[in-house]
Amino acid sequence: MILIPTPQEFSYKELIKFLSRNEKECLHRIKDDTIYKVLEIENELVLFSVSFDNGLVVRIHTENQSPFVNDIIKNYIEDWFDLTADLKSFYEIARQDTILHQLCQKYHGLRMVGMPNLFESLIWSVIGQQINLNFAYSLKQRLVQSFGKSITFEGQTFYALPTPETLACLQIEDFRPYQFSKGKAQYIINISKAFAEGTISQQNLSLLSYDEIKQQLTAIKGVGNWTANYSMMKSLKSYDAFPVEDVGLHNAIKNQYGLEAKPTIADLHQMSTQWIGWRGYATFYFWHSLLG
DNA sequence: TACCAGGATGTTG
């Protein structure tokens, strides 16, 4: 068992709400407010669970060979739930914007739920491009269940994210039975090859500036401005990365500000000047508002 | 039925 202390501003309730947002989510599972997830570490699967009891309580349910498993899982969780961000600074900035300030009070302690694995966020955002989220979750489920490794624990099957090496070997036709468009299939292959061949490396990117990272990501065919910013905020702790084209953001802004129509891109650039430094975090809070 | 979904790319004017 591993205990991870939580910072002062931390809401497990809002975390669970966000993680529970879609029933088809297949890369983690929630049962009785306990979170289950599988990671592939050094070619073996590790199943762990997280619950809350005056801090995060982590249990590892597999017997693994690697001596580093505990540390890797601990770091993963701190990254996944963004336990180190200085939320006070975000809340201070947000006070300038009445609507955002209200969301910060309503969801106090909500931390950005990230994707510690950059490959995962890129694949997920390509899947989500231009289609409704429910369909996107169906596509993700088919991809993960078809090409990801799995283990069974207490009668339930848990899936790990397919590796870049696995997906890089596929052809466009391999995706067609799962209702991926040719474009999405090609984009996923492109991203997988970039990781498998080492053209893109999360470790290398993490050392670069915002502009340099974005340039490298958008060099991959299929990764545009929205995808690059989405992945940077979810995987690379770019709290100011701003996926301004995001339809979910547009809807949330329209709802929260009581607008007649969805804001334009220009409107959003204007509004977001109030959130500079934390535009990604602000976006995450607006997304969360869609859940109620 | 037409239009929109957590967009990106390639082509056209």
Added chain:
DNA sequence: CAACATCATGGT
């Protein structure tokens, strides 16, 4: 450089 067509399918 801006405007448009295309992608594929589920929902409204």
